[in-house]
Amino acid sequence: MQQGQRCSFLVFRLAPLACVPLLVGCVSEQSTLHPAGEDAAAIADLFWVMAAGTVVIWLIVMGITVYAVLGRKRPKTERFADRFILIGGVAFPTITLAALLIFGLALLPDWVRSDRPDLRVHITAEQYWWRVAYEMPDGSLANTANELHLPAGQTAEFVLNSTDVIHSFWIPNLGGKMDVIPGRTNLWRLKPTEAGVYRGVCAEFCGPSHALMAFPVVVHEPDGFEAWLAGEAAGVEERRGHALFVSTGCGACHAVRGTSADGAVGPDLTHFASRRTMAAGTLPIAPENLQGWLVDPSHHKPDVRMPGYASLEETERDALVSYLLNLE
């Protein structure tokens, strides 16, 4: 008796605790049931239709079971029994499964698509991270990693590759998953519809750190995406400029404190861009003046000791100018 009470206490008081892990599913940043993309919306619809159907069928079966156990005991005719099995056991499952099959097949994506996507992103999965490269309009690739940014309302095509084992690319809020297989290029399209931050994961066990291979997915409004993509390109030119500043010998004469450029022959350039003039009050600081100065300093300032750098390519001088103008 005592033990029975104790048991029922445990069951009734602690049972809700067993449901706590299920609440993890309520976090909406990684949930198929909070669709933010076209495919995910279709999948969520499929889920709700199937869940509702399951509830109805479960209720019918349970109703029949309860009736069979508690209902009035009355002999049924053999004909009724045969019909019951034929309809409930053969016709109903066959028709229900066929309907589900057709409903599911109708959700299949249209694989033959000649139309160009609005954006193409190359994804390379590795143990245990993601290379991400955005295809720019000129065909070049803007590389980044472990974070995906997408514009809302536009179709993004993912070119999926793997360098080691089979991974799977899955952003539950945006759509279904697609395997990423070494030696094979899989194409996958998603169309996010709502801006927000979601979570993508690797959905195919790929090694001990399989679960530690996630990536944030930021869906922007289209303008925000363009701004983000432009921001990705920023800074690259300056760093290239810094590399040239060192490799072409600028640093032998000019110092930029905190870097390997520590020359003391010419003016210190650490905060060059925040000065009002260049070449000792000769020219205002402007990109075209810097370009001209680098080509031929003595044109602007006769007998200056700095040599010209007309031998550099124009793009290299652009990079140097970009670097110098950011030394604030």
Next chain:
Amino acid sequence: MSKDNPVIAEIRRETGSGTDLWSVIISPSIWALHFLVCYVSAAIYCQKLGRDAPLSDIRVLVIAVTVLALGGISWSSVRLWRVHDRSLTDDDFEYEHNTPEERHRFLSHVALMLCVLSAVAIIYVTIPMLYLDSCR
């Protein structure tokens, strides 16, 4: 009289041993053949023409094979249904007697159930073909 009637003669023949196994396996065999024809032809077609090839030719083939297969199963079903109709005992699902007639009726009943199963399976194999557009 009974010697000349082909229906009676058939019953004699089949109930002589009670084990006309061909009628039992004919519908599953049609199902197996249909399955093989559909899958093998689609596999060869897609291997030859590549991932983006449209499936319209194969769809016509699959539908034609399905019509043939369902026709074959219908024919078998009608034959088996007739056994049910001209049963020498009463019209129930009890097979308790160890006689050739009982065995014949039982196997015919089993074969009829297999016809239904095979027809359903064939239709299920065919449905996806109505929705798939390319070899992908």
